[in-house]
Amino acid sequence: MFTISNGIILKGQNLTPVRENIVVDEGRIIEIGKDSKEGKIIDVDGAIVCPSFINGHIHIGDSIIKDEGYGLSLSEMVRPPDGVKHVALANASDEELISAMRQSMMEMIESGTTHFIDYREGGIKGVKLLKKAATGLPIKPIILGRDDSFYGDDPDLGKVKKAIQKLLKVADGIAPSGFGEITSEVAKLIVDECNKKNKISSIHVAESESNQIESLNKSKSTEIEKGVKAGFSQLVHLTNPKGIDLDEVSKSKQNVVVCPRANATLNVGVAPLNKMIKLNIKPLLGSDNVMLNSPNMLRELEFTLKVMSVYYRQYINPADLLKMATTNINYYDINDIVQKSLIKEGDFAEFIVFNSFSKNPYLNICNRLETKNILYTINKKFNI
Incomplete structure (x- = not known):
């Protein structure tokens, strides 16, 4: 005591x-x-x-390639299966991945983070590698898995469903990359299976303007509209909303995560945080890919505080900002898993x-x- x-x-x-x-x-x-x-x-x-801090969105696996590919586009860096990060992950040994992830977790611990929500590549093996890397450390990873069977224009839905069910036995939820890589049928399977198991379903939406335009051209719906309609429990980025996108998110009460430093590094914009707050959206803050940024939430907070006033010429309330790294998680059902x-x-x-x-x-x-x-x-x- x-x-x-x-x-x-x-x-x-x-x-x-x-x-x-x-x-x-x-x-x-x-x-x-x-x-x-x-x-x-x-x-x-x-x-x-x-x-203590929660890092609401991180890809800890790409700790193995810090600062590689700087200046490349979003697609060149992170789009599966041929992005810089995915090629690096495919070629890394288990020992290299575990060591790099553990080093990043130590950095988070030292800077006050006790929880993080990770988009985990590598299927069931990837989930197990992160659990092994976290063994004995005073930090809780919330692990959202994915499988290569999710991708493509005509996936085998039976195979996808089995992959989801197997992942949910070891992971805290499922997180495909984005709507540019999966079909609406795969999205529905992910959400439905996660709901059955009371686990997190998460997806990147509207990270770039080009993603939004591509989505509108293909389906006449924005990525955010798709995320809301599909019912994903967590939407990540929302950097480039259109029209009534944010109003719909506010009504749906889905968990939102923003990643300002990563968005700046990839030159895709700045999420409109003040507008979100006015709509009673309670975002979380994430550092995103470790290959782009350190997972230090103090650096994320300072950058976000200042970039908001520069980009939108409007100050953000620092109390509201700090909640994004600490207490906003308590507004959402996913905190039953995060704790x-x-x-x-x-x-x-x-x-x-x-x-x-x-x-x-x-x-x-x-x-x-x-x-x-x-x-x-x-x-x-x-x-x-």
């Missing part, structure tokens, strides 16, 4: 700043209050206590203690902090 004493706590779903103490016992927060004190007392002297905690009594202890450099706790984290400014990362399994 221990007490984090004298900190500025970003408490509950809304990250409300309060100067209180947190008592932790056997991995759970048992009491929060000004006078709460039990066990070992750790006086943090006004430091900021924030929920990410808030700072509240009864929840697992999953929080970070940061040095404080400014009076605004949200800007302190989003604008000023680096990994070296983390005093403690508290995790329900590993404590301090």
